[in-house]
Amino acid sequence: MPTIVEVKNLKKRYKDFEAVKGVSFDVEQGEIFGFLGPNGAGKSTTINMLSTIIKPSSGTATINGYDIVQKRNKVRSSIGLIFQASTLDEKLTANENLMLHCKFYGVAKKLREERIQEVLQIVDLTDKRYNIVETFSGGMKRRLEIARGLLHYPRVLFLDEPTVGLDPQTRAHIWDYILKLKEKAGITIFLTTHYMDEAEICDRVAVMDHGALIALDKPVQLKKNVGGDILEIATEDNVTAKSRIEETYQTEVLEKEGILTFQVERGDEFLVQFVKEFEIPITSVNLRRPTLNDVFLNLTGREIREETVSQKDRMKQGRGH
Ligand SMILES: Nc1ncnc2c1ncn2[C@@H]1O[C@H](COP(=O)(O)OP(=O)(O)O)[C@@H](O)[C@H]1O
Ligand SMILES: [Mg+2]
Numbered sequence: 001m002p003t004i005v006e007v008k009n010l011k012k013r014y015k016d017f018e019a020v021k022g023v024s025f026d027v028e029q030g031e032i033f034g035f036l037g038p039n040g041a042g043k044s045t046t047i048n049m050l051s052t053i054i055k056p057s058s059g060t061a062t063i064n065g066y067d068i069v070q071k072r073n074k075v076r077s078s079i080g081l082i083f084q085a086s087t088l089d090e091k092l093t094a095n096e097n098l099m100l101h102c103k104f105y106g107v108a109k110k111l112r113e114e115r116i117q118e119v120l121q122i123v124d125l126t127d128k129r130y131n132i133v134e135t136f137s138g139g140m141k142r143r144l145e146i147a148r149g150l151l152h153y154p155r156v157l158f159l160d161e162p163t164v165g166l167d168p169q170t171r172a173h174i175w176d177y178i179l180k181l182k183e184k185a186g187i188t189i190f191l192t193t194h195y196m197d198e199a200e201i202c203d204r205v206a207v208m209d210h211g212a213l214i215a216l217d218k219p220v221q222l223k224k225n226v227g228g229d230i231l232e233i234a235t236e237d238n239v240t241a242k243s244r245i246e247e248t249y250q251t252e253v254l255e256k257e258g259i260l261t262f263q264v265e266r267g268d269e270f271l272v273q274f275v276k277e278f279e280i281p282i283t284s285v286n287l288r289r290p291t292l293n294d295v296f297l298n299l300t301g302r303e304i305r306e307e308t309v310s311q312k313d314r315m316k317q318g319r320g321h
Helices: 043-050 072-078 094-104 109-122 138-150 168-183 196-201 219-226 238-249 267-277 292-300 304-316
Strands: 003-014 017-028 032-036 058-063 079-082 156-160 188-193 204-209 212-217 229-235 254-256 259-264 282-288
Touching (some): 003 043, 017 188, 079 138, 094 138, 109 168, 196 292, 204 292, 212 292
Parallel strands (some): 032 204
Antiparallel strands (some): 254 259
């Protein structure tokens, strides 16, 4: 597949803080490409540079063959953009929001009616066309934003955290639409997420942390690189058990909420032997395949979820910054 997004050593600096530390990657035409990383990793900053919202400090990138600094207008007409926070005009109807976008993007007058009907159909909002956006649910607003992003037939659709803040059922629903778009010939989807399960759906995932890409591959391959299986156990004495497992099996054991987690080769065989010979009484065991969270954990020693939750909690408690 030909390359549609080409990024070379892209950096963004805010005063003495480097938010994006020189990332390089290619996106192939027609794929769903995901940026996975905790809050503050630099995902939005990267998307904002690629979509010409902010200027890179250094490095280059092209979209659809156009340089993001030299050919901003060409880049803008090549992309659809769905921001992390809604940018709909809530006092207007869905139709008015879409019409404004057509004008803004120079969609020819005679094409507008047909395009609006088409995009509303894709996201199942045809019957809400003349309703005020204010009356829409969160999921409906997201769908309308996706529809709007498609009006000018972009080659690449950027979605920054497309399902954040939505309930699980609505999230699944939004994903149905994203997958449907992929089938639409030629459109490439570039999204960011901090949800593992969403990253799983992507064709390829770039894992981002502290402004740098620390891995990029198909989800299945990323998980393969973790190697082996994940064993989670609880014992009557986790402190002793942890050091004993680390000594005996030369592996790193993580303790969280009373559960010891470690990686083993050929988990099923290992488990049988382990339960037989381990001296400290085991109170629970769980053997599982690695997830993308384990991938992140392996690469950084931290969990994506942990940080995301604590950040959210901080915000809820009003102590965020
Ligand atoms: N305008 C700005 N000025 C200063 N720092 C910023 C600005 N925008 C983002 N940052 C910082 O850059 C880092 C990356 O932010 P962002 O790209 O929004 O991360 P993500 O989208 O992965 O959560 C964060 O530490 C954030 O605080
Ligand atoms: Mg973000």
